[in-house]
Structures are given as C-alpha cells and as structure tokens.
Amino acid sequence: MASYRQPRHHIQTVSGKVKNDTIRNMEQTIKISSILSKMTSRQNDDCYAVFWIQNEVEGIEINKTLYKNISNAVFFLNPTFNWKIFKKDTSTSSGYVLLIPRQILNHPTFKNLHITEVRLFSANEIPKINLSPGIETRIQSILEMLDELISTKLKHREEAILSLLNTFFVYCDGKCNIKSVITDNNAKSALVYKFKKSIDRYISQHHEVGYYANSLNVSDKYLNECVKEVLGVNAKHLIDEQLVMRSRHSLKFTDKTIKEVGYELGFSSPDYFSYFLKKQTGFTPSQLRIN
Template structure:
C-alpha cells in the first residue's frame, strides 16, 4: 500500500476545497455545514449524510461559524478500491465512484455513531506506526463500506426526488426508532399510510431486499451488539428487543445466523 493511498481529515476549516490529485473523496458530513458545492451546484441540508465523489468533480464544503468539527473527509486511491477485500463489495459493483451521479447515504442515528467510530479509528491508525496497520485499515474500510452498502442505510442520489426513495427513507427511520416494539411490516406500512405490498415494492426497488429483511437486519445488529458488549442475560436482551420469550429469540437468532445467542457469546 502506497503512503498516500488513504488519507483522512476532519472538516475543520471554514471552507474545505478539493485538494490536487486523483483521490476519490468520501465526505461524512455530521452537522453544521452551510453548503456542499459540487461542480458549482450548491446543496443544502446535507447534515448526517455520506457523499461519494469521483475525482473528476470539483467540490467544496462550507462550514457554519462557531463549529469545531463537522465531520470527516476520507481520501481513497483507485488502488485501494481495487483491493480484493473491497473490490467485490456491492458498493463497488454499483460503481458509486464513477457513475454520472453523486451518490449519498442518509444515515440513521445508530449507524451515524458507528460510522464516526470507524472514521476516528482510521484517523488514529494513519497517525500510528503499529504492526499490521495496513491490514487493520483495510478491515476498517471494509466494515465502513458494509455499513454503507444498503443493508443498514439508504442509497440514493442527491438529485433524486423519487417518491419511492422518500418512502424507504421514512421506513428506515421508523424501523430505527421503533424496532424494539414492532417487528411486523404491516405496522410500518400503516404508519406510512400505504399497503405492506407497496412498501415491500418500494424497498425491493431501492435496496434490493424485502421490507422484512430490513427489520431482521436491524434486530440482528442490535442482538449481536448486546450479546457481545453487555452483561445482560439472554432473557433480558430478548425482552428488550421485543421478543415474546427467550426461546423465540433464540429460534429467531439461530435461524438467521446459524448459531444460538449463547454460542455467539462464547466466540
């Protein structure tokens, strides 16, 4: 890996401009950004988003006054995107970095926190001389892209006003807020004033998965986190996640992962 294959910087300046070079830019805009300008086109209300920008575009980010840091910019060479660990991801197969559009991901609050943690670790590793640093960086990039890959987040383009995209984005936000209480697609469809069939049609078109899959992925992500990083009993976790019994939670978890919750805890 070349020394300049990966770079990262916080959005600290009042105005951050595209640097010279042929690096792809991944801009995670946390908050308090006045505008994002890409090829002289101005975009507002861009907080809590990730933008993927091809080197052919000129761009700048203008931050609001009085804000210390408003996110990160990750610079990646083509060499890095062609690494075997990253090359086969869906994020590359849909050509996010070389299409004629400017792709973005709108992040739910839970995913936003994980994204920030990953970028902070990349920043820390780039400033270190640790053994196996390159392997760790690639692993973090892989994790970052998986979170952005459409399973946990919404893929769209900043020029897209498609009604189906808006429905899916609202659905994802509702799942993020209410998944501990509601596991049924029908409940979310009622909140959106549409039929479950139409909701599933929208999700299939935008994310290439079913509505139920989105709910299941959110439950599995939260399950794994609680099982690995909390001292709560499996019974406590099952009820907190909205399951009717620990037995049903164990059945659900094993049917989707191949292992029981108790086995995961031992790994």
C-alpha cells in the same frame, strides 16, 4: 475563495508485492481531515473524494451547484468534480473528508468489492448513500481509527489502514443502506429511509410492518413494494435484521440475561425470543453469546 484546508495527516500506502503495476514502488498518500472550517473546498486534485456528512452542515456545492439536506450520508466524487462544504459556525466536527489517490483502488485489497465493480467513483452522477441507523456509529468509529492510525508510526500501519478503508467500503456497500444519487428526489427512497428511521426508534415496541406503514400513512403493500424496489428485500426483513443486530450486541457486550434481552426487545417470552434467533441465525441465544 477559501482553499481546501490541508489535512493533518498523510500516509504512504503499501508498495511492493501487489498485482497492479500502477501501485508497485509508488508513493501515494491517503488524506483525512475532520470538517471543522466554515468552508472547506478542493479543486483539481487527482484524488477521489469521500465525505461523511454528519451534522451541522448547511450544504455542499459541487461544480457550482449547491445541495442541501445532506446530513447522515456518505458521498463519493471522482477527481473531475470541484466541491465546497458549507458548515455552521460551531467548533465541533461535522464529519470527515477522505481523499484517496486513484491508484489506491487498484490494490488487491479492494478487487472483489462490489463498490469497485460498479465503479462508484467514476460515474458521471454523484453517488449518495444514506446510512442505516446504527451503521452511522460504526462509520464514525472507523474514520476516527483511520485518523488516529495515520498519525502514528506503528509497524504494519499501512496494512491496517487499508484494512480499515476496506471495512469502511463494506459497510457503505451493505444492503441495509439506501443508495441513490445526490440529485435524486425519489419519493420511494425517501419513504424507505423514514421507515428505517422509524424502525430504529420503535423496534423494541413494534415488530410488525403494519405499525410502521400506518405511521407513515401508506399501506403495507405499498411499503413492501418501495422497500423491495430500493433495497431488494421486503419490509419485514429490515425489522428482523434490526432485531438480530441488537440481540447480538446485547448478548455479546452486556451482562443481561437472555430473558432480559428478549423482553427489552419486545419479545413476549424467552422461548419465542430463542425461536426467533434460531430461525434467523441458526443459533440459540446461548450460542450467540459465546460465538
């Protein structure tokens, strides 16, 4: 059996003025490594394990049970689970493995996170989060920054690393993601994920729930019911959320005119684009561009 490839970097977490005695004056390490080997495994390490499975992964074996079709998802395992990741024979990275000592989550940085309140890491089930389209790239950027920062000796890097880890958890805990368990084959969750993928692909052409319901061979009513049950919002909310996110990005990070941004996102006129953003955010496109 191959053993877990020792991660390239280790960092000491913040010690001293923290509220929890289990962390004060203790040296703990967060470990991160890219998934590069054909088989990556770990057993009996007193750490929570977080995986971002990107692609080119054939499956993950957890306590001798193999799970497939796991790309573009984040998994959380408590230290009682043994695991192996089986990867195709490629030289490219297929995501990241993040090992977090138990005491880290007691740090005040994480005390108000819902992800901690629901004890995501301590459940007997295997929590799985299918990332919303667009969030995947942010997760990759955060983990790449963590990997880079851990290898440096910059002043205050410990605080920066904790901040990045907190940001990672916030994105994972967002309402736009689909939370389930790895053993869950729930048809409604699968439909909602397909709906979100379809929005990501066709948002510039189609803003109506009916188009996506028809493409998925379900009724508008059933699609709304599924989205409401899985995510707690209606189907139109997901469409509007994606439009707002793309509008903000184009307005802030491109030189396109407001008219050009609106037309590229499928709005019939600049006035209607402005009306939509004002209704959704409370700000006009011009205000969003400078804020």
